[in-house]
Amino acid sequence: MQKTSSWSELLKHIISNSAERERIAAEIGISTITLSRWVNGESKPRPQNLRQLLIAVPKQYHDQFQKLLEEDLSLPSLPPEENLPQELPLTLVNEVLATRASASDQHRFWAISRQVLQALLRHLDPQSLGMAITVVRCMPPHKYGKIHSLRESVGLGNAPWESDLEAKAVFLGAESLAGYATSLGRLCQIGDLRTEPTLLPAYQTEQEVSAIACPVMYASRVAGCLLLSSTQPDYFLSQARQELIRNYTNLLAVAFEPVEFYPLSFIELYVLPSHEVQRSYFAGFRQQIAHLMRESANTSHPLSVIEAEQLAWQQVEQLLLHLPPQHPTNNART
């Protein structure tokens, strides 16, 4: 560890590497000249810059840097990490209800679910540290009304995830955190997928460190869940954040039709094959939708894209549910 007596000295050491200097300046959104001025004592960072600086310095210096910042009494105090507003914004609630009142059947789920996710992503990850949020929906029931799998639908992310996650959607089942939370109708979270021994079903996807799944409920019935992943450990541990996620999920429930909610006793999830296996069954998926639409074009009920897509998903689900079982460690994910 570098022996230094002040944060500026430590920063000077870090940015003596020109690539690091460029990276840190770019991440904070300032010029390298401003960075040099801070180091030379010619100017001081603003409170919001302090928090950004702390995030931008290499991880091995984080704790030392924070301690030195706090020791420098000439600086404004470091803003608290949990400075997020904890309430659901009333304007968002109004917008969602206005959309529900006016949007066509075709656009309502698309619009409301994205409205909720856009706001939640900004709310929970304002610094873009890395988060993915996905709406996970129950697949329509099979014989005797039972639900055997869930499917990822609308999803938004900040890097390292893609900004739109829908193209990468897969089926989830009993092996997943989403499946577990949906089956129980209860919020479930995992603080650190890298190290934490847990009895909850879960599998760490690339870059994912912590995760939470919150069921989407209506009249004690469930339609699926909201699944969040973060690059940070214990990101969903605080009660305040869990409460906020619960509130956003309750608002998301407005996007669903009442018939999409099922009694918990109807949720009987299977273990689904791994992503890789699933993806091999998604090849030609778009063409299958086009085919179903063409086939129905001259019937009394031509299928819309949404209807054809749902039918195509159900066909793939049938194939996946009847594959021979795999080794469980290859199957799971959050």
Add this chain to the structure above:
Amino acid sequence: MTTTPESSKNESGYFIKDSGPELTRLLERERFFSRILGGPLPEHADQARFVASFQHVLDVACGSGGWVLELAQRYPHLEVVGIDIDPRAVRYATTQARTGTLDNASFRVMDATEPLDFPNDFFDLVNARFLVSIGAAAMPGTIRELFRITRPGGFVRLTETEDYSITTGPAFEKLSAMFLQAEKLTGFSFSPTGRTSGQTVVLGRLLREVGCQNIQRKPTVIEWSAGTDEHEPMIQHIGMWAKMIQPFLIRAGVTTQEESDQLYREADIEMLSDDFCALMNLLTVWGQKPEP
């Protein structure tokens, strides 16, 4: 004016009435554009350097505020303001800024065709994209006003599309042609025939006429053919936008409900086909206000 005014002189003319889904789509579009183009000012190789000395930036007809939010988040030293005629859009954008605790982004309700409530020579950069919906007749006056509020040495930046997308889908192309005709019939087009929107071709002249110098331009082409990463997201954006303009096409008298329903179904199938090819063309033109 990318969104539907709740009550304004333009209400009868605007393309889209159902503004909830449209505001959501606009924000998604900004996230998508920013990702594939590499930021809110992709024409500059070093965007951070370009804005390093700036303080005040304005986005005109900001819709749900995606461009403002992106710029404000990337560059905290900037004060970024968005204006839109639609109070619902401004509320939507403000909600996004507040939930993200972005205190350097703000939004105001303002009509871009009227004198703007900002002082002379104030902004370092004034940005306006897809201004088509203010109408061709209003455009020169609006650009003059944007020039007035730009500081000497500051920039006015305009981005438009000429034909939305060129594709190999017969139904998609027929709908595009209908839309361009509807724009022409309702006074939103600069084209003498309605074959294109005529927007990009006049941008340089509009900036020169108000006194901008050092005018530069950067074309951007987004391929969203089947098999590209952009295919799926663009189907969502263009497909949704296309359906939301259906009432506008019918109001303008270029199609009927039955005919357009059939074309939309065919266009949906075309876009999903293996051999579907599509390009979206954008042109950004920017000029500088001369120093005294």
